[in-house]
Amino acid sequence: MTVVEAYVGRNKLHQPDDSSNLNPEVLSLINEGIAQNTTGNVFVPKEGGEAEISGSPTEKAILSWAVKLNSYILHLGGLWSTYTLERRALDHEGFVAKGPNMNVAFVTKEKELIMPHFDKILSGCTAKRVLTLAEKLLSKGKLRGIRMKHVTVEEGKSSAEMMLIGSGVLVCPVVQWDEQVIGDGKEGRILKALFNLIVEDMESAPPTVRIPVPY
Template identity: 35%
Template sequence: GKVYSLKRHLDRLERSAAAISLPLPLERGELEQIILGTVRIGAATDCLIRVFVSRGPGGFTANPYECPAAQLYIVVAQFTATSEEKVQRGVTMITSRIPVKKAYFANIKSCNYLPNVLMKKEAEDAGVNYSLSIDEHGFVGECSTENIGIITNRNEFLVPSFNAVLRGTTVTRMMELAAPLVADGTLSRVAEAQITVQQAYEAAELMVFGTTFDVLPVVQYDGRTIGDGEPGPVYRRFLQLLRDDMRSCGEMLTTVTA
């Protein structure tokens, strides 16, 4: 089998660990081989890999120097695909009331998930699929563990600026795959931007991006219908591009040897 986007996830792991001065317990090559070996032993046809690095055992204070050595945990779990109903009919979203993470911490992929958990609870309690954060200036950010993007009525593909939003591996790959669509006229441009709630309401298409489902269309946001209330043509093109990339793009795939 093959693992999709492993190198990019490890790049982000290294950046995030460096940002909090957490030394990784293994060299990059050794870490990669252990991950692939764990996948091989698990022998699952479709699986999801979780890699955790902690400071390890230590004291009960906030002093990181009480922890003598970092520890590594790798979990390979059976993958459960997103329901076909969400893929074909779309999902719903509300504006979150949970304060956003400050830019420095938003760009670190860590287990500091309290705001994320509260956002997911907020969505579940409201009977919708996702809640979307808003910064102090009124610009949209991200969902609990997902990025978003819009297609404007001028056929622009815009994603919230990564200055204060986690640089998701799926949405950044989508931006790369979408670039050629400018040349064929499907899109007018692909860019990061400061996006207001009103712009999201008025978008021709609104989408969420994430590792476990690739891309999903948002058909209702804060009770307002997005576009015509159905998954749009750009979404369907994006979904096909990501699925093709996952199956056949050599640079994005790492082989699990027997």
């Protein structure tokens, strides 16, 4: 699949992958829109060469188009892959948003579970369930608080625990962000407790909502 037509506003780009006439702010919005709405990836080898693009056929087509669009003024060099990862993690105001197809949550050094507001990101059903189940840890004194808030990158990197939450991974630890080690660099106690709670919750559901899958 390939992108054969592209429009900015109501104006058609006669060469869909030519951004030479685009305002940099418009290109930035295009990049942000693609980065926030795709789970595909772009890998640009450090030694140079063609970018490697993964994802569904539609995502690969859109990402390939974006790479060509950016090559006119960014010269790539890893900029698109960095941009994609950063934009996927942050909202337009620079606060932590989410991971690819997953929500993100943190445990502060004060034992508070925090998660970015759902107003600008996916309100994942697994994340919502984790917030509900976390009340059990609150009642046991393992957590001192649970709340939704705007999380800065600095707060995220200085947290005691960081985790990705989604139906595919349930609750998955993040032990390093860029060069910053999160907590002690190991899977945290709160994360383990939340993982066990979500698994127990799934296994305890009545047969009417559970479908056995033969392996």
